[in-house]
Amino acid sequence: MANYSTFQGHPLSRPLNCLALAGLCGVLLFAFAWQIHFNEPPCPLCLLQRAAFAMAGVGLLLNIRFGASPMHYGITIISALGGLFAAGRQVLLHIAPGDAGFGGPFLGLHFYTWAFIAFAALIVFCGVVLTFERFTQHYAPLPRAGFAAALVMWLFLLLTAANALSTTLECGFGPCPDDPTGYLWLSPGPGTK
């Protein structure tokens, strides 16, 4: 029988973690919408940044589901640092004068630059919340999180699974080309060798 504990975290902990997870949902949804609308399959580094967003979401989701824990925030921070590293690497790849960058820009910045900003913001978010967070003593599933929180958590899972499917369609069960132009499993082209 599950030992349901009372939620001992800060009253703002769950809403803020929900909000941050909703933000990550927004990031993944927007990236998907852009990918489909402009037919711009993501490059390997872009996919790594999306994977880092998915990993960071695990920590936020654990905070919502089980209560606040230093380990959960650590998961989010380590994941965001990984994403920051991948995004920073891609920024540096296209930093030379005359380089048009990968993909189309949004509000003047490429997606990897936005991703760099988003990962930095996520680390700042964790830092700020950790200044007033109260940690749960027992890590048992908390009582129902409410409709909005459940919706955000399931949407994030759905988006992560959709990314797994999309990446499989784009690259199959192998590596992705550096500059993809199509989907290997949908319309094999020169960019998906």
Added chain:
Amino acid sequence: MVMMLPFLTAAIALWLALMGKRGACLWLWLLTLIIFAVWCHQHMTGTLPISL
């Protein structure tokens, strides 16, 4: 190198968390992180165009 693998393991980790299995979720996240690090190594060892 299976590019979709980190998404698959992350999705399973999220599923386990939603099902109330915290320990298994943590292990899956760790596996995802390791895959992520290996994939980063595969894609980030080229020369950057910023050398003088």
